[in-house]
Amino acid sequence: MPHNRRNQVALVIGHQQRLDPATIENQNFESTLCCVPNGCLTPDVALNPQDRTGVSKVLCNNEQCPFSGYMHRQCFDNWEESVLTYLKSCGRARSWSEKQRHQNLWTKKGYDLAFKACGCRCGRGHLKKDLDWVNAAKTGDEDNTKRRKKHNKSNKPVLTLTIQTPAIGCNGRSRANSLGSTGSSPPSSGSESPHSPQHYQAVRKRSNPKNEFFAERLRHNSGGNGIFARRADFSSFNILPKHKINSYHIKMEDEGSQGNDDTRCFLLSSLASARMCRTFCVICGDSLVVYDRYPIIDGTFFIGPRQHSRACVQVRYDNRVQYLSAVCMGCLEGWTVRLRCRCCAKPWDGSQLILGTMYTFDIFAATPCCTERLKCNECECLVIAPDQRLNFFSDYSHMVSCPFCTALENHFVKALSFYQRVEPPA
Template identity: 55%
Template sequence: MAPRRHLGPTPALMGLEALEEAGVTRCCVPSGDCLRAQQALNDNDHVLICLDDLRDTVRVTCNNDGCHSGRYMHRECFDQWEQTVLAYLKTCGRARSWSERQRHQNLWTKKGYDLAYKACACKCGRGHLKKDLDWMPPPPTSRIFGRLEDMDASKKKKRKSKPQRPSLSINTNGHGMGSEIRARAGSLSCSSTGSSSPPSSGSEPSVSPIHGHCKRKNKMELNERIRIGGGANGIFTRRLDFSSFNALPKNKLNSYQIKTEDEGNHGNDDTRCFILSTLASQGRSKVQCVLCEEQLLVFDRYPLVDGTFFLSPRQHAKSCIEVKVEGRTQFLTVVCMGCLEGVNGRGIACRFCNQKWDGSSLVLGTMYSYDIFAAMPCCTERIKCNSCYKPVLHPAQRLNFFSDYSHMVPCPHCRTLDTHFVKPLGFCYSRQMARALHVAWP
C-alpha cells in the first residue's frame, strides 16, 4: 500500500504568514464571519483570497503596527461591513445632518472617519480599520490563467498588444509613472459588451482586464482620441485615460469623488443614457461651462465630462439645453472641473456676503438632478422671494434636501409660486476669473 500523504495543517489553522507564503490570505472582515465562509462551508479554495488575483477585494489598513489579522476583504464582505459603519456614522454629531450620499463620500476621509472610527475595530483587538483609498488592485499574474509563455515572447507581446485601458494616473515630475485608482473590480474597462444603452459600440471591441486583444493605435490616433461607432452617430469620445484628473488632490482620486461606473446592468445607466441621448439629438459632442465658457468634450462612458452636469429650472446661459423631466421644463447645465475646484483664480463669490461658492465636494463626471448653485444658500438675499423680495424662509431655517431648493414653493407673504431660491447667476454672484479666461486647466 502506498504511503499516506501528509496533508499538513488546514488553512483554518495556519497562521497568516504561512498562508501568504502559500499565495493566499484570509478575509479580515471584523463583523461576524466571512460571507463566503458561510456559503461555502468547507470549501477553502472559495473562501481564501488568492494574492495573485485581488480584483474582487478591498484593501484596509489597521493602525496597529503589530496587527496580524490581514489586509484584504472580499468585496461583498466589505460592503456589508461598511453598511454597519455607515449606520453608526448616522448617529454621530454633525454627520446626523448629512445626506446618505454625504455620509458615504465622507466615511473614509478624515471628515467622516474621525467620527466613525469607533465602529471600525479590527479583529486584532488593538487597532481600527480604514479603507485604503490609495490602493489599486494589481493586475492578475499570468499563472492565474495557466499561461506557459516564454519570458522573451511574453515581453514582446506586451509591447505590441498592451491593452489601452483607461486609468486614473498621477504623473510624477513629467515621467510616465502613476497609480491607477479603481472604483470597483472591472469598473474601468473600456466598454461593456451587450450594452443596449446609447451610444453602444458596434465597431470598437471591448477591452477586458484579462485579455488585451486591442489593436495597436498610433500616436496621432491616441492624441485625437478614438471616436466610437454605432449609437448616437458615434459623436462621443472614447476616454483612453484619466490624466485630465491629475491636477486634483490625491485624496480625491477615488470612486467617491469621480463617477467611474454605471449604476445599471450591462451599462444601461439611466443618467448616462439621458445625457448622451439628449446631446446626440442636438448633435453636440461638446458642452460649455456655464461659468468660464470653456468647451468640454463629452465621453461615452463615465466620467462623462471633466466637470459635472446638473439640471436647473432656470436657463443660466444660452448654452444650457432645454429638456423635459417628469413633465417639467429643466435645463441641462455643466460646470467644468476648474471652476468647481476654484483653481487659478477661477470661481464666483456672492455679491451680498462675499462668500466664495465652493463646488469641490461635488462628484465629477455625472449629473445632479437639482441646481447646484441654489442648493447652498449663503445669506438671506439668496432665500428672498423673486416677486416681493421678502424672505421665503427664516434665515436660520434649512430645507431637508438640496433638491428642495430647486422646487416650486409659495411665498408666505405674497403667495407667489415660483422657484424662489434659483437666482440668475449674474444677480447673486460676481466672477473671480483668471486673466486668461479660456486657457485650458491645468
C-alpha cells in the same frame, strides 16, 4: 443572577426559544437574545451564534453593555437600511451614490457621520458592525462557486475567431456606428484634447509628475463610439490635488447591473437628441468634450429649473421641464474663474462636488450664503427665516410658495448675475 431577574429572563427566552425550564436554567440567555434596537422581526426564532449563515455580529462601544451583540440576519439588514437612510441626510454623504454609502457605512469615513443612528438598546453606547467577524459559511459558498465556474470554463470548447480590423481614415479615427438617434453625426476622436488650447494654461503649471496617478491607466478600444468620444486615458485629472485622484471624487464606473446606469443613459440620450458631442461651462464658457463612459466630462453636469446660458439643454426630468448645465473642473476648483456673491462677498465653492457625473439639483442654489438668496423673486420678502435650513440640497431647487405674495416659484434658484466673476491670480 438574582432570583427575580433569572425568572424574568427565563420567561422571555423561554417564549422565544420554547425551551423547558431546566434547559433555560443551564444556559447563558443574554447571548441568545437578538440585540437589534428597532425591534426583532423574528422573536420566535432562536439565535445560534455558531450558525453564522443567519446571524450578524455587532459591537457596542459601551464595555458594560449587557446585550448579546448578535442579530438575526434579517433584523440586521432591516436595521442597516434605516442607518443608510439616515446617512443620506448627513453632510458630505448627501452627494455620495448608493454604492458609496454602502461601501463607507461601516468605515470611519461613513460611520463618523451615521453613528447617531446606531444607538444601542443599553442607552449608553453605539453599535457598529464587526468587520472582523467573517461569515465562514458565505466564504465557503463563494469558494465553491468559484471552483464550479473554473471547472465549467475549462470544459468549454475553444473557438477561433477571425476579427476584421475596422478601416482607419486619413485622420487616424476608426469608423463606428452612431450612438445617437440621428445616425448621421460623425464620430468624435478619442485623442482630442479635452479643452481648448488656452484652457488651464496657467493651471497646468501646477501639475506634478509624481501625482500622475492615471497616466498608465488606459481605456481599451479607445476609438470613438457614436457622436461621443471615448477616453484614451485619464491624464486630464492629474492636475487635481493628490488626495482627490480617486474614485470618491471622480465618477469612474457605472453602478447599474451590466453597466446600465440610468444617469449616464439620461445624459447621453439627452445630448444625442440635441446633437451635442460637446458642452460648454456656464461660468467660463469653455468647451468640454462629452465622453461615452464615466467620467463623462472633465467637470460635472447638473439639472435645474433655470437656464443659466444658451448652452443649457432643455430636458424633462421627474415630469418637469428643466435645463441640463455643466461646469468645468477649473471653475469648480476655482482655478479658471471664481464666483463671489455680490451681496455678502462670500465665494462659491464647488470643489467638493464629484467630477464626471450629474447632480439632480441646481448646484448654485444648494447652499445659500446669505439672506438675499432666501428672498422671494417677486416681492423680495424672506420666504424662509435666515436661521432655517431645508433638509436636502435638492429642496432649494423645488418650487415653493411665498408666505407674503403667495407666488409659487423656484425662489432660491437665482441667476448667475448674483455672482461677481473674479479672475484668479496668475
